[in-house]
Amino acid sequence: MTDSKLILVKNILEDYIYPVLPYKLVTMIREIPLEKLIDLTEIRLRVNQPPLLVLANTDILVSPMGKESTIHGKTYVCNQDDLQKTLQLISKNSLYAFEEELKMGFLTIDGGHRIGLTGQAIVNAGEVKALKHISSLNIRLAREVRGCADKIMPFIITKGGHVLNTLIISPPRCGKTTILRDLIRQISGGSKICKGLQVGVVDERSEIAACKNGVSTVDLGPRTDILDGCPKAIGMLMLIRSMSPAVIATDELGRVEDIYAVHEALNAGVSVLATVHGRNNNDLLYRPYVKELLENKSFDRYIILGDSPSVGTIERVIDSKSNEILWDITTK
Amino acid sequence: MLLKIIGSILVLITSSYIGFKMAASCQERPRHLRQIISCIASMRSYILYARVPLHEAVAQCTNGIYGPVATFFQKIATMLEKQTILTPQEVISKVLHEMQGSLMLNTPEIEVLHVLGGNLGHMNCTEQEKYLLLVIEQLERFENEATRLRDLNTKMYRYLGVCGGMAIVIILV
Numbered sequence: 001m002t003d004s005k006l007i008l009v010k011n012i013l014e015d016y017i018y019p020v021l022p023y024k025l026v027t028m029i030r031e032i033p034l035e036k037l038i039d040l041t042e043i044r045l046r047v048n049q050p051p052l053l054v055l056a057n058t059d060i061l062v063s064p065m066g067k068e069s070t071i072h073g074k075t076y077v078c079n080q081d082d083l084q085k086t087l088q089l090i091s092k093n094s095l096y097a098f099e100e101e102l103k104m105g106f107l108t109i110d111g112g113h114r115i116g117l118t119g120q121a122i123v124n125a126g127e128v129k130a131l132k133h134i135s136s137l138n139i140r141l142a143r144e145v146r147g148c149a150d151k152i153m154p155f156i157i158t159k160g161g162h163v164l165n166t167l168i169i170s171p172p173r174c175g176k177t178t179i180l181r182d183l184i185r186q187i188s189g190g191s192k193i194c195k196g197l198q199v200g201v202v203d204e205r206s207e208i209a210a211c212k213n214g215v216s217t218v219d220l221g222p223r224t225d226i227l228d229g230c231p232k233a234i235g236m237l238m239l240i241r242s243m244s245p246a247v248i249a250t251d252e253l254g255r256v257e258d259i260y261a262v263h264e265a266l267n268a269g270v271s272v273l274a275t276v277h278g279r280n281n282n283d284l285l286y287r288p289y290v291k292e293l294l295e296n297k298s299f300d301r302y303i304i305l306g307d308s309p310s311v312g313t314i315e316r317v318i319d320s321k322s323n324e325i326l327w328d329i330t331t332k
Numbered sequence: 333m334l335l336k337i338i339g340s341i342l343v344l345i346t347s348s349y350i351g352f353k354m355a356a357s358c359q360e361r362p363r364h365l366r367q368i369i370s371c372i373a374s375m376r377s378y379i380l381y382a383r384v385p386l387h388e389a390v391a392q393c394t395n396g397i398y399g400p401v402a403t404f405f406q407k408i409a410t411m412l413e414k415q416t417i418l419t420p421q422e423v424i425s426k427v428l429h430e431m432q433g434s435l436m437l438n439t440p441e442i443e444v445l446h447v448l449g450g451n452l453g454h455m456n457c458t459e460q461e462k463y464l465l466l467v468i469e470q471l472e473r474f475e476n477e478a479t480r481l482r483d484l485n486t487k488m489y490r491y492l493g494v495c496g497g498m499a500i501v502i503i504l505v
Binding site: 019022023085088089091092093094095096097099129130 | 379383384385386387389412413416417419420452453454455456457460
């Protein structure tokens with residue numbers, strides 16, 4: 001298990017992460033034994049601050065000799081040029097191709113790894129036009145964990161093989177997208193408890209399917225159609241009209257048009273799998289637009305995820321209609 | 333006498349060859365400029381509408397174009413793809429240096445291409461479009477000038493080659 005995790009981390013770093021980092025930083029990180037990076041979740045670069053490798057429960061500051069350090073002052077300090085070079089490598093000298101993503105403060109590289117950015121916003125008429133002088137980058141490593149949705153499957157599939165509308169709720173970095181990806185793969189591929197169904201995926205941020213030239217680079221099953229880089233609301237309606245899916249999956253609901261599109265899908269008889277940021281379903285009652293989905297009981301199941309004891313822990317499965325807790329980590 | 337005739341023919345052929353060669357190079361410049369303009373216009377479409385990465389836009393913009401200009405853009409595309417650490421400006425400078433013998437361009441055109449590299453890929457689509465249109469406009473001015481010079485000088489170089497050869501033959505004989 002450890003060996004396979006090591007190989008997975010090594011492959012992610014070599015194939016996707018090192019190609020977008022300046023050579024100097026790659027050399028330093030390579031000096032750190034791979035065993036210490038087994039739980040690597042993020043690489044954070046900030047101007048005038050040391051590179052930070054965020055692990056599951058701790059973090060490592062990288063020193064000039066590439067040794068890990070926890071003492072600020074003995075570490076390498078990133079400069080503006082390091083971040084500029086990283087951005088150049090990430091965008092492949094093509095910032096115009098990531099214009100819309102940059103406005104939202106993130107972009108996604110091959111392999112579905114999302115890179116968050118902060119800097120100085122250029123605002124025009126109250127709207128962010130672009131980001132300049134990038135001062136922080138957060139490279140989040142995406143992992144494909146096959147079978148991580150096994151526990152959830154029995155709760156969201158009816159005896160007739162119908163997929164219940166399911167909302168996955170968790171704070172950031174708790175594995176929403178990873179679980180959603182595995183749910184899609186299992187529903188599309190079929191399993192002991194359900195036959196394979198046509199699944200449509202609206203992957204607005206290119207994170208679920210990690211598409212390269214429109215083709216998924218992760219296994220999402222044989223019956224999955226992916227609309228890559230398309231806004232959720234438009235994409236869901238497009239899929240309903242054009243691909244007649246039995247299930248539509250999408251990530252991170254939040255805007256008013258997303259909620260409208262979910263209602264459209266539900267009224268069209270399509271099951272919806274979606275994720276949303278929040279600590280639990282009660283939290284969502286305070287969020288504009290999303291609370292409508294809860295008040296109308298649009299979804300049948302709420303899956304609450306957490307990061308304790310590890311990322312991707314399923315804390316609770318709730319039946320929204322009766323408010324019954326179908327699964328609880330504390331009483332399992 | 334036979335030697336004199338052979339010598340005269342050789343002198344005439346050589347001078348005519350030089351004249352025709354100079355006329356041909358005079359004709360190449362506007363053709364190269366026209367091809368470069370066409371490639372940049374095509375690249376603009378790939379950038380604005382298809383939003384493909386720069387190396388792909390540069391590689392695809394040479395469709396239907398052959399010769400040194402196509403090689404120039406293909407080399408840029410390959411270098412941008414393989415040596416991602418280089419900026420477009422560095423890549424264009426390197427390739428221009430490598431191909432200075434085969435591209436019939438004068439210093440002002442080369443300067444415009446250097447500046448093109450400096451602003452490629454670092455802007456959003458709107459600014460990129462404005463800039464590419466500006467570059468195309470500048471190159472079109474150079475092309476018009478090159479066409480005028482071609483019309484003016486091509487025949488002159490040919491006549492000069494042939495007549496020069498004849499004059500040498502008459503003087504020597």
